[in-house]
Amino acid sequence: MRGLEPASSQQHAPIHLNGSAPPRQDVLNGHAAGAAVAEPVLQFHYRTSWQQPTLHRSINGGEWQGVPMRQVVSGGGWWEAADLKLAAAAASGNGSGAGSAAPPLLEFVVTDGRDAWDKAADGSNYAIAAPGRWSLRDGQLAEASLPAVLVCSDLDDTMIGDDAATAAFSSWWHEEAVPAGGRLVYNTGRALDLFERLLAEKGHCMAEPDMLISSIGTRIYVKQGGRWVEDEGYTATLGEGWQLEGVREACYRALAQVGKDAMHFRPPSEMSEHKVTCGVRLDVLDSVLGGIKRDLGEGGVQHRVVVSGSGDWRFVDLVPREAGKLQALEYARRTLGFAPDQTVACGDSGNDIDMLEGRHRSIVVGNAHPVLLEWAEARQRGLAAGTPGGQLLVAGGHRAHGILEGLQAFGFCLS
Incomplete structure (x- = not known):
């Protein structure tokens, strides 16, 4: 819904489109859609206050190399990430001699780029035995238990409108979704300047997005060097x-x-x-x-x-014709590397119908306008009768509480 009123002070490291995408679930499992075998990927998230941490790693006992990490924009200033392609690195591995134990898939430590090092509690290197999505916070290394999700949400009266609900979503997002590989996109009718004004006003409770779709799907922005930069590749498709x-x-x-x-x-x-x-x-x-x-x-x-x-x-x-909330969502989904069933759109009004009727999953929040509720009822009847499309849920909760309710129903949120 569009706001009646027309950035955060947090400065972030550049986000690079080709490096910011969480690996798709089928890729993590080694089987990309349409391909017999895909290169295995390990996605690593690290919670830290360090500004530019570096992951020093060895794959399958191979050469040690430093991998600069990138900040996850929606991570609240705490989460850094790195994606490691394992097949190429494994080819340069040293292997193990006769009678010696096989090295772990990934052995690593993290440094702040100066004198501080993060190692396991006993002073040894951290070790990971299998591909997948892993996170390290406060010395605890864990494999993700939740699936990665791309949340693409409208702003006014969907993500915002109830500060307590917005804060509850942001808390869950920072604590659970980001380390599991989640990424956040706002899909709004607001122009960039009005979005930045909103973010400055609601920064105390509202998560910053990894990508911004603005002006009814006619502009897409990413955060680079502390400012929002237009994705000119998307704009070029609209003429x-x-x-x-x-x-x-x-x-x-x-x-x-x-x-x-x-x-x-x-x-x-x-x-x-x-x-x-x-x-x-x-x-x-x-x-x-x-x-x-x-x-x-x-x-x-x-x-x-x-x-x-x-x-x-x-x-x-x-x-x-090429613009609109759905077209922009599809561009964001492909750019960030998510499958339709890993993508959830959320809205409350008639101008969200476009993005809610795609192949992905969708949530209509409980405070939705009557025109959207009528559409959702008809849409659910059509889906039940076999009309192609993704799952659609009409939540009982209002605004961001409804988003959390829907994400839990879809299996992306535990509580």
Whole structure:
């Protein structure tokens, strides 16, 4: 849901798209979809206050090497991660001589890059015997007991709106989800500046995301060098068939038909070269949409219309055909390396329908607008009758409590 009101001070190390992805569950098990054998991967998370820790490791008794770790943006400033591809490293291993014990798959220590070292309690090196997802905190090495999850959530009245609920989600996220390989994406109608304002206001209870989808799926940002940087690769996919001036002209013609008391353009801060937004009174909505769609169809403009809001007025967003919350979610999912059944979308209003009807799992929070609850009821009937799509759960809990409820039902959260 869009907020009625239009960054955290935490500074983070750069996040690199090609290095930030948690390995998919089928890859961790050695069998990637569509491939007979995949290179085994070990994902390692480390909880620390060190700014730039380095993992010193030996794989299968091979050469010791230093691996710089990267900060997990959604980890609250505490979690660092490294992904180790094991097959190539194993090829350079020394093996073991006759009669000697086989070396562990991974032997390692962690250093702060200066004089401090983190070793096992007895002073020896840490050791891991099998691929998978592992974490180390306070000297305790553990294999993940929960599956990794990509949570892609709307913000207003879904993730936020109840500070206690938001804080409960953030606490679970930092303590359980991140060390299990989880990653967090916000999928919001807010533009970047409004998101940063929100994050500054709610930083005491709200987790920072690993990726931000903003402006109804027309922009994607990642955190690099302490600031949010646009993913230009995604933006470049949005131009085909889109004509900004043609869309604006169609909206101006609709406004002339119904008058400025029934329709208006939203402030420039809510629009971009790939997004035109108007406020439209409910009683003229069908007429306005009909006129805009007719004009754009005649002009050959490829577009998507997203309607949201409640009461006597509606937001009408016009974006490129390739844009939208679902398209952006799919891009984020592929970029971060998650399968559909590891991905959970969460929303509360009509403009979330787009992202809730994909192949992934979805949660409708208990405080959802009537239009979304009606859609969810019809969607569940369709799924029960065999319509393709991912699992959909309508939670009883409101806002972030509903998200946690759904994640528990899907098996990603213990309590």
